[in-house]
Amino acid sequence: MVVKQFRWAGRAPMGTAGFLLIGGIGIVTVACGQPIEPAAQAQAEQEGRPVVVDVAVAADAATARTYTGTTRPARQVSLRSQAEGRLLGLSADVGDRVQQGQVVGNLDNVLLQTAVGEAQAELAARQFEVTQAEAQLADIRTSIEESRVRFQQASNDAQRLQTLASQGAVSAQEAEQAQTTLVTAQQALQSAQEQVRTRQQAVAAAQQRVEAQRSILRETQQRLSFANLTASLSGVVLERAAEPGDLVLPGEAVLTLGDLSQVLVVIEVADSNLSEFNLGQSVDLAIDAFPGESFTGQVTRISPVADSTSRLLPVEITVANPGGRIGSGLLARVTGTSGQSNAVSVPESALEVAEDSDSQIFVVTEADGLSVVEARSVQVGDRADGQVTLLSGLTPGEQYVVRSSQPLESGQTVELSLTSEG
Structure with missing residues (x-):
């Protein structure tokens, strides 16, 4: 092997062993799929080898979020x-x-029973008042009839004596006495009639007191039933x-009861993820107390008011619970869905900016047994925790470049690192 020596600024020329060591490190680095050293990359370019890239498989963004909540009775x-x-x-x-x-x-009802007895005794007294008032009214009505008869008799006598006096059969004094008797009888009748109206009002007032006391009795009897x-x-x-x-004491809790024919799971969702849930939507959930089992619930309420501290919105999910098998206070995990077809979640590091300022990603395809990258424009959605949702341009299952040691071009041949997903 011919080893060329390079002079680094401020350093003495390195020996053959130093370059062999660097070359070995570079080869090991590429083989492990880590970022490639510049020296090793330059050597790869000189030898015409393809660029080594890390590749991942696009995952469906709809399964990216899981929310936790606690079960509680539908009614409590x-x-x-x-x-x-x-x-x-x-x-x-x-x-x-x-x-x-x-x-x-x-509860101990001795005092309540005493109150009922007192109310019953008071009711009897009020009823006796009504009876007395009605008897007095009956007496007054009898006296009215008597006064009416006397008035009628006095009227007849006064008329008859007035006629006789005009004929000279009786003296004028007798006629005048008969007229006075008539006036007296009329006043007695009017007085009796006034007494009737007064007694009728007294009877009505006594009857109202009876009804009021009956209400008090019913109330005390009701309180007795509260025992x-x-x-x-x-x-x-x-x-x-x-x-x-x-x-x-009145109003103090003794027991807490819950209807477990249905259970509720309340989760908290950020407003940016609220589109994952709709009223009436069916959702899948798991309960830690039942490992390996899956349950289905329905979204029954989405609160419009966020928590003042966490700024999250409560979402209520109702789960059927025949037989009351699911208890209260159990940890539940709800799988959210984005509701976006073909949406995928990728690391933000996989995105690149094209010349027209649009976002793009490099998709890996196979051509004649070689791995080739293709630049593809994508529509970017939500970003969170270093991940970004792609609404279009990439479909679940496709391979894409996560990172590369140098800029890529569409149609360029690449080599997948050992850590790439396949």
């Missing part, structure tokens, strides 16, 4: 006490299944917040 409610009292018993514990309307606990804690839905007990012997 807190069973809260509606009355104050000491919790005497609680028959349901975490994990137990309950049916809607089932009694799961009870029994009943499940508001059919599901599973998720949390037990109180124990027998605790003093429970």
Whole structure:
């Protein structure tokens, strides 16, 4: 082998051994698919060897993202006490299944029963007032009839005596006395009629007090029924917040119930990736508690409000759960899809800028048993984490150049490094 010596600035000429060492390093570097040393590249050009390039296979961008979330019941409610009292018993514990309307606990109801008794006694008193008012009204109506009869008799007498007085049969004084009696009877009748209206108003007021007391009684009876804690839905007990012997106040949670006939998985998605999900879309997901199994869910809600800290938008996915097999709080992984056909994801280092400022990529093809590169214009989409999505120009499965030691030209023959994907 003839070894030419070169003089480097500031250094003494190197010996044959030094150049052999450099050449050996260059050959090893090319064989390992790493960036090629300039000296080795120059030697390859002189010998007419093709340029060594790293090649990868275009991957479908639709499978590039996985989102994590946690399962929770489709419906979840807190069973809260509606009355104050000491919790005497609680028959349901975490994990137990309950049916809607089932009694799961009870409170001490002594005070509530006392309140019901007092309300019943007050109602009886109000009803007695109505009875008294109605009896007085009946008496007044009887006196009205008597006053009406006396008035009618006085009217007849006054008319008759007035006629006789005009004929001289009786004295004028008797006629005048009969007229006075008539006026007195008329006033008595009017007074009795006024008393009737007053008594009718008294009866109406007493009846209203009775209705008000009945409402109070129904309310106290309702509170007495609150001493029994009943499940508001059919599901599973998720949390037990109180124990027998605790003093429970109105509105205080005792149990948390969840309906696991369906479970929800909520994931958080960046607004730039929100196009991967649509309402009603079916998505695949995996749950770590069930390795090797795949589940299918449906996007049921996409929140328009992003988290104030992470700036991510919650996406809600509903998964059917017959038999309640999937529990609450399990880690789920949702596979997102970009919804772009033939979109691929490549490293940003694979892109080059053409003379017309468009982005291009070199695609590797086979011609007569040789690997040849072809410059192809591409449409660039989203960029993230050193990766870029190509919307057109490259299809999944095609080979493309990731990196090269020197600029490439369309139609140029290349050699694939040992680390290239094939």
